[in-house]
Amino acid sequence: MSGRVPTLPTTTLTSYRGHVKGCKGLRKMSLNPLSVILNKNQLVGENYVDWKRNLNIVLTPEKHKFVLDEVCLETPKDDSMESQKAAHEKWHHSNEMAHCYISASMSNVLQQKHQNTRTTFDIMESLQEMFGHQS
Template sequence: MSLNPLSVIFNKNQLVEENYVDWKRNLNIVLTAEKYKFVLDEVCPEAPKDDSTKSQKTAYEKWHHSDEMACCYILASMSNVLQQKHQNMETAFDIMESLQEMFGHQSR
């Protein structure tokens, strides 16, 4: 199995407590390149109803797929202890909010 070349960044930059600032910068690079970063900034579209348009359904599906991928990148790039703490969170945004609370005080 071949890994995405961008994910190799995380092999050397796995999140551990003292490197949050560097890790977040690398995460943003990967999520931007993969076009998943928007899920950290945009609210999930409303769940489609029976009478929703195709574009509404597509937007909802795109957001959810991108959020799942962002969660995978985030979780795969952190220590096992942090993975266990965050693996059951609903969205990538929720994970990042939790990490910000834990490590956001760090600065360069």
């Protein structure tokens, strides 16, 4: 093996609208003008470092970036404080949105590999293991 990371086929965000399993918020991606960055710079393997930087740029203003680095909060009990319930709900909403951006901005091969991965934290760990050596 030459040590070269293979280039994977790409698609566009628009081709995924409504087709990425579980991505209810994906239709809103066209409303975020920054999402064009991910559309033009999809993850194909060799561009992981640039793709991750662009993902951070898109997720930061929408306040979804934190789920890339934080594991899911425990499900609050019925008697939990409202702030705990709100934090849990916010995490799940942000995870869903980030998951949609990530899924829509990667190659079909990577999308299929991660289609059953529930959290963006786990997806990012997997991608780091696969491509993190490029940094």
